[in-house]
Amino acid sequence: MTSAMHPATERADLLIDLKRYDEARELLARRLAEDPQEVRAWVKLARSHLGDQQDGVKALEATERALALDPEDIGALVMHAHALRAAGRFLETEGVLREVIRVAPDHWHGYALLANWLWRIRAIRSGRANGGQVRREDQEAGLREAGELAREAIRLGPEEVFAYEVAWLIADMSGDRTAADQLDEAILRIDPQHEQALARRTKRAATAPGVKAAEAATLYADALAAAPDSAPMQRGLDEASYRLLRGVRWLALLCLALAGVGVGLFAAEGETPRELPLPLGQRLWDLVPMAVVWALGALLRYRRLRAGVRVNLGSLVRRRAWPRIVLGQAAWAMLCALLITQVPWTERTVPQVLFWAGLVPAVATMWFDRKKTG
Structure with missing residues (x-):
């Protein structure tokens, strides 16, 4: 059974929400001095100890006082489980949470x-029973049991x-993956701005086969x-933007190739x-x-991009x-292309040198700069 909160305890709870833990503890200490029998005050005191300091020992002391007053208080039991975890007694939380389910079987x-x-x-x-190695069958059994509990919670x-x-x-x-994707959609149905689910769904769509950088x-x-x-989504946008910039370099190299053809640097034998x-x-x-x-390749595409992109x-x-670096390589390749085409060369030696000078720096880095957004 859950008891009602005193106004002072409610104020302390709000202070905890604002992460003003010291003020909350002072207020709760005064309240408990007045009435040490208030379960909710002990529970909120435990919560305040878990907030900034993660002091599991003090939190445990508070939840034990609360449970001594009401062993079936749901809030005290749940907070007791959190305190056990913070105190390094994680394995003991299973029994406490099973008690929560026994007391409140209809609560998710x-x-x-x-x-x-x-x-x-x-x-x-x-791991403890097998020399530090987690057996696959134990892990799978744990996940199956946890999955059943999660479905009941839903x-x-x-x-x-x-x-x-x-x-x-x-x-x-x-x-x-199928179930995980379906659960992401369910999360976004409830909370369309859920950061993690939105990031995962966006990444799936953005990295699907055939999806272009734009x-x-x-x-x-x-x-x-x-x-x-x-x-995560900012990183994804940076990676997609970098792919767009790498595309600009390809345009510059295409222009360099057109310049070589225009001057006749690649005349076939005979x-x-x-x-x-x-x-x-x-x-x-x-x-x-x-x-x-x-x-067509840059200006038109750039104008079609979203303002944020x-x-x-x-x-x-x-x-x-x-x-x-990529933009510098593109600019250098274009400069070489313009010099090849616009200077009235009388011999092909210098244009050939310019062609290779524009091509080699870009080609030399293409194989490893694909993932370098940093």
Whole structure:
């Protein structure tokens, strides 16, 4: 049975929510001096000790006082389990949480919390019994039992996010990707701004086969609008933005190849190479395909990007070294392409040197800079 809270205890609870633990403890100490029989005050005192200091010993003392007054108080039992864990007595929490379920068989939280901890308890016990090695069958059995408890928690609390979070963790540990994905959707149905579930769903969509960099960046930008402080999604947006910048380098290399063809650096055997220097009209005409490449491949695509993606591109270049390196390689390749086509060369030796000078730095790093967003 759960007793009512005194107004002073309610104020202390609010102070704990605000992480003003010292003030809460002072207020609770005064309240308990007035009435040491108030169960709720002892429970909140235990909670305050678990807040900033993670002092499991003091929290245990408080919950033991509460349980001495009411052994079947659900809040005291749950807090006692948390205090045991903080005090390094994690294995003892199973019995306490089973008592919670016995006292309140129709309440979801006891099932969810036991499911969240049970598979870990089983793994610890298996490791201790087998020289530090967790037996696979013990782990699987623990996950199955925990999964049943999580399903019961969801049945009793179909709108409680924590129950689904626990079920997702168990499905993920079991390697059941289908169930984990379905649980993510259930979490987002209840809480559309749930950071972890949103990050996981966005990553699945962004990394699916055939998804281009611009699509991936848009997915992450849209998700960040709902959870702007999500570090995983910011990393995902940075990676997608970096892929876009690497695409710019490919455009520069294509222009370099067009420049080589325009000057005739790759004349086949037996084929008469173009006479140098090229006429001014031909040199200007060689700029046309390059302009088309950049207009269609970069400018048009850039204009179609979401505003958030465009902002992140600039931010990524300022924050990270490799994006600047990639853009520098693209700019160098384009400079070489322009020199090859626009200078009236009389021999092919210098244009050939320029071609290889523009190509080699980019090609030399392509094989290992794919993942370097840092």
